[in-house]
Amino acid sequence: MAVKISMKVNGKPVSAEVEARTLLVTFIREHLRLTGTHVGCDTAQCGACTVHMNGKAVKSCSMLAMQAEGADILTIEGVAKADGALHPMQAAFKEHHGLQCGFCTPGMVMNAIDFAAKHPGASEQEVRESLEGNLCRCTGYHNIVKAIMAGSKAMAAAK
Amino acid sequence: MATSLIGARVARKEDYRFLTGAGQYTDDVALPGQTYAVFVRSPHAHAKIKSIKKDKALAARGVLAVYTGDDLAAAKVGGLPCGWLITGTDGQPMKEPPHPPLAQGKVRYVGDHVAVVIAESQSAARDAAELVQVDYEALPAVVNASKATQKGAPALHDIAPDNKCYTWALGDKAAVDAAFAKAAHVTKLDFVNNRLIPNAIEPRAANATYSRAEDSYTLYVASQNPHVERLLMTAFVLGLPEHKVRVVAPDVGGGFGSKIYLYAEDVVVTWASRQLGRPVKWTAERSESFVSDAHGRDHHTVAEMAMDKDGKFLAMRVRTTANLGAYLSTFASCIPTILYATLLAGQYTTPVIYCEVTAVFTNTAPVDAYRGAGRPEATYVVERLVETAARDMKLDPAEIRRRNFIKTFPYQTPVALMYDTGNYDATLDAVMKMADVTGFARRKEEAAKRGKLRGLGYCCYIEACGIAPSNIAGALGARAGLFEAGEIRVHPTGSVTVFTGSHAHGQGHETTFAQVVADKLGLPIESVDVVHGDTSKILFGMGTYGSRSIAVGGTAIVKALDKIIAKGKKIAAHLMEAAETDIEYDKGVFKVAGTDKQKMFGEIAFAAYVPHNYPLDKLEPGLNENAFYDPTNFTFPAGSYVCEVEIDRDTGVTKVVNFSAVDDFGKIINPMIVEGQVHGGLTQGIGQALTENCRYDPESGQLLTGSFTDYCVPRADDVPSYRLDTRETPCTHNPLGVKGCGEAGAIGAPAAVMNAITDALGIRDLPMPATAETVWKAIQANKKAA
C-alpha cells in the first residue's frame, strides 16, 4: 500500500509517496539520499540511526516514516551551521577524538545534542547512562564521554 | 617549521566528514540502475539440500534473478580460498575442504549461503527470498570442537572424516617433558577462551557493477584490504584478469578483523553484476552479521607451567583445541598456530615451551582473526597461568613476573620469535604506581564495609605486530606477501598526496600518515592528503590487520619519502649550483652546507614540474616516488595492565572500578589516536571477560546469541574511564621506531580482568565471560565450601 507523506527535514519541507512499510530511516537514506544517518542493527540497540523528531532524539530505524508525518526532523546533515562551521557538540567530538570509524558517530552526536540540551551539567556517570541506546565498537566510549561533557559545556556557554 | 608534527596530538583530518554525515560507506553508494541482493540462508546447522525450487520467487514482483550453487558451479565459479597452508605434525598438509560461495548439496552452519535473490528493491528481494523453496534433510550437528573429534560425531566434510583440519605443534616436546619431570611445582589450568562475534557497527556490504564498455568490474566493499580481496577473487574464484577488477573499500565502519576476508557475498554480487548487466548491492542486516561474519577465539586449552622452588619458570606445556567453524575462512588456519603458539613465551625467559594445536571443523560460522587474533588467546594462557602460579607459590604476582622477565635484548624465544627490544620492568613499575597497588589493601577493606568484594589483577602482555618477513612467512605456509606499498605524489604547487596500501577504518591513517609526511617535508598538515582503499589509485596493498599499518605501511611511506628527498637534493644542487653531497636537508629546507643558500621544498617541487632550469640531461622531471617495504622482523609492543574490580555479593555483578594501562609502542606519532586505540581495545577485552559470549545450541546448532539483545557488546556504562600511560623503547628495525598499538588492549585486558575477579573471589578459575550469574554461582559455591 502506498501512502502520501510530508514532513520537514533539516528545515526543508519534503513530501513523497512511499510504501506504507517504509521505515523513517529508509525514507531519509533512500528517498532523500541523506546517508549520514546509519543503520547498524535491526533490534534498536545501536542507535546509529538516531535523528531528532520535534527536538527529541528517536531511533529512525524503529518507526515507520508515517509516524513522522507532519513532524520536524533533524538529521546529522542539518546540525552544522550553513557556512559549514561545526555545532559545539560536533566540535567537541573532534577536539576529544570521540570518533574513530565514524559509523556510530552521527547517532552519538544526535543523541548527545538532545541530552546536553536537557541535562546541562550532567555528571560523567549520567553521560555514560545517557548512551544506553548507542553502541560504539571503536572508542571504548572514553573519549565520547569526554566529548559530550565538553560539548555540553560549550552548548551551555553558547546559549 | 619549528615544532615537530611527530608526537603531536593533531586533531583528525577525517573527522569533519564523519561528523557532518558526509562519510561514504559502502551502503551509501547508489549506482544508476541499482539492484538489490538478499541471500537465502540455511536455517539448519547441518543438512543435505535435496532440492531448491526458484519458480515462485522468480515470478514475484520486481525479481530479476535467483541463483543457487548449481548456477555458480555451471559458470565455473570457484570456491573461497584459504591464505595460509599449515602442515601438520604428521607432515601432511591441512585438510582444505571445498568452500563454495553458494552451498552445493549440503549446508554446514546456520546462515550458510543457499541462494541469492536479486530484485529491483531491497524489500522485493526480501519478500521473494521467502518464496525460494528449499527441501532440506536435516543431519545431526556438532558445535563444540572437542566433541567434534570424538568417535561417532557427525562429519562435516568428506575429506576430514574425523573433522580435524590439522594437528600442529611447536617446540621441543622432549625437553619440555624432561623439565616438567624435575620441577618443584607445576601449575595447571584448563579453560575455554570464549567465542566472540566481532560486530563492527557498520554491517558488511558489497555493491558490484560491470561495464560492458570496458569489460571491467568495480566492487565497492566494506573491506580492510581491497587489493587482497581483488587478488583472491580474481585469481582463485572468478578467474578474471586482475586488471579488469577495481575494488574500492570506501569509508569502512570498523573491522576488527572481520572485514579482512573474502566473503561469499562479495563474490556473488560481483559475478551477478555481469549476468544482469546491472549493479548489485547487498548490505547485511545485523542478524546476518551475527550468523555470517567470521567469529573469533573459541579455544579449549590445557596449560601447565613448571617451576623451580623459587618460582622460576622452567617449562610450559600447552594443548589447545581450536574451533575453525564449518569452513576455512581466509586466514583461519594461521590464527591458532603461527599467531598463537609463537607468543607463548610472553615477557618471560621460560627456556622451553611446547604447544600442540588441533584445529577442528564444526557446524558453526567460520572462525578467523578478531582483534588480536591468536595473541589474546596466548596472552590469556600465559597470564592466567602466571598469576595462578604466583598464588600457588605464595609469591606476589608482580614479583613472580619480575623474577622471570626477559631483561636482555635481542632475545630469542623457544617459540621462534626474536624480540628486538623491550623494557618490561619499566611498564610494570609505572602501572603499579599508576594503579596505586600499595593502597589496594586499604581499598579492599573499605569495599568490604560496603558489602563488596574487591580484587586486583595484572597482565603483562607481549604482542607481535607486522607479521613478516615475507620469505619466512612463506616458508611457514603463507600464500601471500606481507609487505606494504606507499607512494608520495608531490604536486607542482608543493602539496602532496600520499597513497597507501594500509586501509583505514577508524585508525586515523589519514592523519597519522599525513603527520609523518608533513613533518618530513616541512609542510602544514593541510597540504598533505592520504588516499587509501581503491585498487585503481593505490599501487598495491596488503591491507590493515595485526597492528601493522604504521610499522609496515608507515615505513613504506618513509622509504618513498627518502626517495623524494634524494631526488629533491639533486634538483636543489642544480638550482643552487652546488655539489649534491653538499646539500643538507631538514624539514622542507634544502641547504648548501656551510652557506646561507637554501631552497624550500615548494621551490624544488615547482622546478620538478616546470623544468626550465633543471638538469634534464641527468634527471627526469616530476616528483613522484613509490616504495615497497618488507620488514625484517615483527615488532614487539608490550605492556603492563592492572585491573581492579568490585563485586556485589548479593547479585554477582562485577564492576571494573579502575583500569590502568602502561604500554610500550615504541615511538608514537599521534598520542591522541594511540590512546583511542587502547581505549577501544581495552573495552573489547573487558567485553570478552565480562559480557560477550557467542553461544550455539549444542543439539540444534542454532545461534542463541544472534542479536544485540542477546550478545552483549559493552555499553558506555559497562566500562570505566581508563588511566593510560606509555613507556618507549623504539623498535630497532624500522626508521620510525614504531611498533603498533591497535590490538594491545584486547590482548591484555581479559587476563587482567579475570585475574582481578579470581582474586576478589579467592578462587582458582572462572570461565569467561564472568557474567553476574557466573560470579554469583561461584560465590554460592564458596559459601558451601566454607
Added chain:
Amino acid sequence: MHAFNYHRPSSVADASKQAGAGADVRLLAGGQSLVQAMKLRLSAPSDLVDLNAIAELRGIKSDGKTVTVGAMTRHAEVAGSADVKKAIPALAALAGMIGDRQVRNQGTIGGSLANNDPAADYPAAVLGLGATIVTNKRKIDADKFFKGMFETALERGEIITQVSFPVPKRAAYVKFKNPASRFAIVGVFAADTGNGVRVAVTGAGPSVFRQTDMEKALSSKFDPASVANVRQKADGLNSDLHASAEYRAHLVTVMTKRAVEAAMK
C-alpha cells in the same frame, strides 16, 4: 517487513472500528516493540491502525489522589513530568528506566501494556500500584489485566485510552537489567499503598506477578529485613541465556529488599 494496509484515524471511535475489522489488525502506538517485530518478520499484520494522530490519548493529569496517564503518552513525558515526580516518584523513575533515551522519547504506556512483554517495566508499576486500565469499552483492574506472556484482557477492537494510578504512601522500583537488551531480568515494584502492601515482579516469570509472601511479610513491617529471608520459588520462572530460574528467584528477594529500602528513603 511485510506489506500491510495503513490507517491513521483521528478518533478513538474510528480507531476501534478499524481495529475490530479483522483478526490480523494491529494497533500502532510508539512502535518500539511492534515495528521491531515486523522488521524481523516475526509479526506480519494485515493492517496497522496508527494511533499517533489521536490527540485525546495523550497527556498526564494528577489530582493528589490519582495520576492519570493517557495511553499515547511517551515514557520520557512520564519520567519528566513534575506532577508524576511529585505524586508518585517511583512511577517517574520507572518510566526513566525503560529502554534507552531514544526509546523513551517514542514508546508509550499504552503500547507497553497492550504488548505485555514479560520483561517490560510498566506492568510492574501498574500491578504494583493496583492501577486501573481504562479502555474505550470499560475499566480493567490491574489484577485482571495481565493474562500471561504477551497476553492481556484486551479484546479485539478494544483500545487503552488511559491508565489511572492511585497515589501510594511510598513506593519504589528496582530493576536488574539484562546487560544486553536492558529489559528487566528481574524488576520489582514495591508499594506501601496505605491500603496494604503490593509487590509486583516483572522479568522473572512469563508475565508480571504479585509476590504475595513478600507482601504478607511487608504488611507486618515495611522494612527490608522483613523480606530478607522470604524466598521466591524458582519453579515456573523464566530461564534463559542470561539468567537461570534459580538465579532469578534469588534476585526477586534481593531486588525486593532494595525496592523497600529505596521506598523508605
